[in-house]
Amino acid sequence: xxxxxxxxxxxxxxxxxxxxxxxxxxxxxxxxxxxxxxxxxxxxxxxxxxxxxxxxxxxxxxxxxxxxxxxxxxxxxxxxxxxxxxxxxxxxxxxxxxxxxxxxxxxxxxxxxxxxxxxxxxxxxxxxxxxxxxxxxxxxxxxxxxxxxxxxxxxxxxxxxxxxxxxxxxxxxxxxxxxxxxxxxxxxxxxxxxxxxxxxxxxxxxxxxxxxxxxxxxxxxxxxxxxxxxxxxxxxxxxxxxxxxxxxxxxxxxxxxxxxxxxxxxxxxxxxxxxxx
Numbered sequence: 001x002x003x004x005x006x007x008x009x010x011x012x013x014x015x016x017x018x019x020x021x022x023x024x025x026x027x028x029x030x031x032x033x034x035x036x037x038x039x040x041x042x043x044x045x046x047x048x049x050x051x052x053x054x055x056x057x058x059x060x061x062x063x064x065x066x067x068x069x070x071x072x073x074x075x076x077x078x079x080x081x082x083x084x085x086x087x088x089x090x091x092x093x094x095x096x097x098x099x100x101x102x103x104x105x106x107x108x109x110x111x112x113x114x115x116x117x118x119x120x121x122x123x124x125x126x127x128x129x130x131x132x133x134x135x136x137x138x139x140x141x142x143x144x145x146x147x148x149x150x151x152x153x154x155x156x157x158x159x160x161x162x163x164x165x166x167x168x169x170x171x172x173x174x175x176x177x178x179x180x181x182x183x184x185x186x187x188x189x190x191x192x193x194x195x196x197x198x199x200x201x202x203x204x205x206x207x208x209x210x211x212x213x214x215x216x217x218x219x220x221x222x223x224x225x226x227x228x229x230x231x232x233x234x235x236x237x238x239x240x241x242x243x244x245x246x247x248x249x250x251x252x253x254x255x256x257x258x259x260x261x262x263x264x265x266x267x268x269x270x271x272x273x274x275x276x277x
Contacts, residue, residue: 013053026205027225040074073149080118110141111214116222117145120156146202157199159189213243221251235260244275
């Protein structure tokens with residue numbers, strides 16, 4: 001029990017939080033996440049002026065419609081940046097885009113999915129990198145950006161970021177697509193950048209409402225929080241949502257099980273869907 005803290009958290013409290021999160025969205029909260037769980041949920045306890053975790057969790061169970069979304073928002077981790085893992089964006093522009101242009105030379109319909117988009121830097125980076133390749137009335141180019149956390153989606157939709165969050169090497173490209181405000185030290189996405197990105201709340205473990213297939217799916221630094229059976233199930237679902245020869249891009253610390261036959265690895269956590277015979 002964390003008894004030397006502001007709010008007592010018993011072993012059974014942590015176990016209850018762990019089980020509720022896993023049941024809701026498949027995220028595994030190991031023992032090393034105990035301090036993180038405490039600090040994140042302590043904010044909710046202060047909000048309601050409760051005195052301990054047991055009282056908060058009892059309230060949560062009886063008021064899920066009111067509180068459960070905030071509960072999940074609190075314990076999910078959202079760390080991202082513009083052009084994170086730069087080699088993925090270079091591969092997207094140099095290798096994937098030419099293939100997409102050939103594939104869609106007749107229907108001109110291009111779809112990319114940023115699954116677990118967090119505060120939006122990833123889908124905006126995708127758009128900055130390739131949107132110009134699909135400009136013009138003939139191209140139907142859209143990026144779907146989803147996340148479980150409604151708070152980060154609100155920030156992503158707003159498209160406002162701190163200037164100091166941009167690496168020097170990216171500022172020239174960002175200036176083409178963002179308005180820079182030196183007085184506030186912030187940037188704001190231009191309308192033409194935002195118009196191709198659609199932000200939606202989505203729990204990856206629930207049924208997906210999208211019926212279309214995607215050319216590329218980015219799912220980086222998301223599956224590291226899932227156990228192996230959940231990862232394998234998700235990989236197969238992604239394969240179903242990709243066109244033959246489409247790409248799935250994972251984070252640098254993530255791997256795909258060898259039992260997943262739907263993809264071939266290309267290195268640097270880039271996978272291509274195997275074409276069906």
